[in-house]
Amino acid sequence: MRASWxxxxxxxxxxxxxxxxxxxxxxxxxMAAQExxxxxxxxxxxxxxGGPTAFFTEVSSLGSESEVVEQKIVSANGQTIIKxxxxxxxxxxxxxxxxxxxxxxxxxxxxxxEAGNLQAASLKFSITLLNTSxxxxxxxxxxxxxxxxxxxxxxxxxxxxxxxxxxxxxxxxLTRTQ
Numbered sequence: 001m002r003a004s005w006x007x008x009x010x011x012x013x014x015x016x017x018x019x020x021x022x023x024x025x026x027x028x029x030x031m032a033a034q035e036x037x038x039x040x041x042x043x044x045x046x047x048x049x050g051g052p053t054a055f056f057t058e059v060s061s062l063g064s065e066s067e068v069v070e071q072k073i074v075s076a077n078g079q080t081i082i083k084x085x086x087x088x089x090x091x092x093x094x095x096x097x098x099x100x101x102x103x104x105x106x107x108x109x110x111x112x113x114e115a116g117n118l119q120a121a122s123l124k125f126s127i128t129l130l131n132t133s134x135x136x137x138x139x140x141x142x143x144x145x146x147x148x149x150x151x152x153x154x155x156x157x158x159x160x161x162x163x164x165x166x167x168x169x170x171x172x173x174l175t176r177t178q
Contacts, residue, residue, distance in 0.1 A: 041132040046096055046167075048145070049124040052105030054098065056167075059127060061092035062140055062174065093148065094127070094169040099162035100152055106167055110150040121146040125169070128178075136178060144172030 044056040067087035074080055112121035125145040129137040149168035 042137065043130040043134065044096065045126075045128040045130055047126045047128070048109065051109055051123055051125075052103070054101075054103060054106070056096040056098040058095075058097040059129075060095045062094060062127065062176075064089055064091050064174065066090070091171055091174060094142075094145075094171065094174075096127075096167045096169070097153075097164050100165045106147065106150055106165075110147045113146055113148070118146060122172075125171070138176065139178035140174050140176050142169075142171045142174040145169045146171075 044059045045053070046056055046059075047053045066089055069085045069087035071083045071085055072080055073083055109121060112118075122144045123146070125142045126139060127142070128139045131137045146169070147167055148170040149166070151166050153164040153166055155163040
């Protein structure tokens, strides 16, 4: 029995080899081999259709996942085979962070949810990552977004970093467009 890290290393190495072979054979665009990497000095622009627009310093959980459903199949020779299939699609909650500002627009948007007016609060939105020259680097567009959580994070008033505001967005779908 091999150590689990050895198997993992072989899988990673195998994936790299497959990627290079695909690229060399023309099965993968040349751009994929020269992917740009986002620099540490990026900005996050969050725009809500008919609502607030703001810049954030952090964003996380842009994506989705599928539950894994196991299906048992009996082969012709009577052997049981377990097949993994994609189940229910789940969209990740998006978390945005920024320094606390005097802008109240997200608090007003959150108040709609608190008042039970989810229909008015569910809006289309976009998230654009900007490089240090403020040029768009990547963009996602979402539907049915509403603020499930808006909090200020605890802070030591003597700390050299500003107090943070954290916004969590729940949504019905997200597509990367750039």
